[in-house]
Amino acid sequence: MYISHLIKLICIRIIYFGFGDSINEVMEVQITERLEVSVAYITAKGIKFNDLYYTNGKMIQLGWFERALKKGEWKVPIIYDPIDVSEIYILHLYQVINASAISLSDYKINSDIQKLYFEAVQLLKTRLKGDSKE
Numbered sequence: 001m002y003i004s005h006l007i008k009l010i011c012i013r014i015i016y017f018g019f020g021d022s023i024n025e026v027m028e029v030q031i032t033e034r035l036e037v038s039v040a041y042i043t044a045k046g047i048k049f050n051d052l053y054y055t056n057g058k059m060i061q062l063g064w065f066e067r068a069l070k071k072g073e074w075k076v077p078i079i080y081d082p083i084d085v086s087e088i089y090i091l092h093l094y095q096v097i098n099a100s101a102i103s104l105s106d107y108k109i110n111s112d113i114q115k116l117y118f119e120a121v122q123l124l125k126t127r128l129k130g131d132s133k134e
Contacts (some may be wrong), residue, residue, distance in 0.1 A: 040088065044069035044114060047090070047099055049078060054088050054099035069118050122134045 038049065042064050046053035059065065068074070079089040079096070090097045 024030055027074050033082055034083060036082055038080060038088070039075045041071050041073045041075055044118070046102060047076070047078075049080070049088055049090070050085065050087060053102050055102055056097065056099045058097050059090075059099065066118050066122065069115065089125050 040047045040049035040054070044065050046055045046065065047059070055065075077091045081087075086101050088099050090099060106107065
């Protein structure tokens with residue numbers, strides 16, 4: 001219980017660091033008490049948590065989704081607000097990365113098409129790296 005509360009408090013301070021004095025102690029306590037700690041899965045479609053998918057540019061840049069496609073899914077610890085699930089906060093190597101919800105639940109992506117898409121993206125990245133060296 002104490003560890004969970006401490007993790008939430010640290011995350012809140014990191015998340016709201018940019019706000020300076022605009023967040024007061026009362027707001028911090030209210031938000032901290034409401035947050036939950038859980039686990040999400042990094043998949044090729046995005047970060048899956050409670051039947052929703054999440055993403056952001058940093059995760060795409062780090063190649064998480066491509067890695068999940070090639071090597072399989074893995075778990076990450078997250079912090080989330082059960083009242084507002086439009087964002088989750090991933091605890092990742094000395095930082096907290098926020099991710100926004102996306103909607104993939106309405107349609108299924110053909111796995112062959114998905115694989116071809118990721119291969120095309122990889123090829124494009126390789127070509128762009130080659131062009132920048134010249």
